[in-house]
Amino acid sequence: MIRNILIIGRTGSGKSTLGNTITSTNCFKESEYGVSETKQYKVVSFSHQGVAYNIIDTVGLGDTKMGERQILDQMVSAFKGITDNLSQIIYVFSGKFTQDEIDAYNLLNLVFGQDVSRITTIVRTRFPKFTDTEACNTDKQLIINENNQTNVIVSRCNKFIHVNNMTEDEQPTLKNRVDAKTILLVHLQGCTTAIPTNEQAMRNNINSHYQRIEDEKRRQQERERQLAEQQRVLAEQQRLAELHRRELEAKILAEKRLRGYDFWNRNIVIQNWHGQYMTAGVNPYSTFRGPSQTFTLVPVEGYKVAIRSENGLYLRAHPGGQGAKLDLSNNLLDWEKFILVPHGDHWGILSFHGTYIRSHRIRGFNKSASIDLQVHMREWEFYKLIPV
Ligand SMILES: Nc1nc2c(ncn2[C@@H]2O[C@H](COP(=O)(O)OP(=O)(O)O)[C@@H](O)[C@H]2O)c(=O)[nH]1
């Protein structure tokens, strides 16, 4: 039976070179640059001491041009038509056994199943002292000691082999490759067991792996969405609480300051920022306004006030915004309760509609006092309350 040897690992680790070393050919394209030359798996068959081998070189993981999943799918395709069994996987790496290396190795375990580690040979390339057993053992031990994961990976694998497959330019005799080949083939010769490969099972493994990643990504997105929503609700609650706090503070401040003022129940005139005085029309149906009027601030319900004119009528703001008028009914129930909102020496007059009394910009108070329906700080009108 032909022994199928699958060479896998990350791009640039030396897979194709190792393939050439084992087969004593140049059938696999070696790339001097960090890019993957192997865009498709490639099989080279040869025999050694009466044993036939298929050496299968694959696209490296971490290839820049191909996605991880595509690479895995192609790796599975490499089996189709070649074989339904696997004699040995050679996992190639060079340098440190980094986290990327660990991830790549585990990914392959995932495709072939955990059982595969017993037919996996880890080959470290670019190791100049590869013929020195002690140096090789020390290096292997260092990798085992690196962390838990490397410990599990290296201890569970079939064998750990070091090579240094220099190019002809680097070593014209290619002695290192010959030596490496000997080491590798002695090892492969002893790899008599093979595990069956089931294309569908491998595809299922790959699919469920990416499905798990997808599911986790979706769960994560959903968690993030919920968190963002909670934060938004919290921020809104905080905003409302802050608004409420400020409102209360303003009311408390207004009340405190109002208590300290001497315009209660005294005659005052209300002067607007144009220097004009407030007058309110005595006839709610006409826009006629009399000459400047004297008002009295009557405290009602704590910080709320009613504004009474000199003729005993109360000022009332029309919610429609067409004007502030005197209430002819002079009925306490109909009084409008205003809140005086302090602003320096001035006061904003806030109606119970939540709108501010505002004097007509063009004509001034001597013609009309009106309600500003826009509650906007800049639009507030502030008045001087002048005792007379
Ligand atoms: N010195 C040295 N160079 C190597 C070794 N293995 C591979 N290389 C070089 O590393 C580069 C990438 O090798 P290649 O086999 O194409 O990597 P692949 O992407 O894994 O197939 C090439 O220039 C090789 O000559 C090795 O063991 N020692």
Ligand SMILES: [Mg+2]
């Ligand atoms: Mg290659």
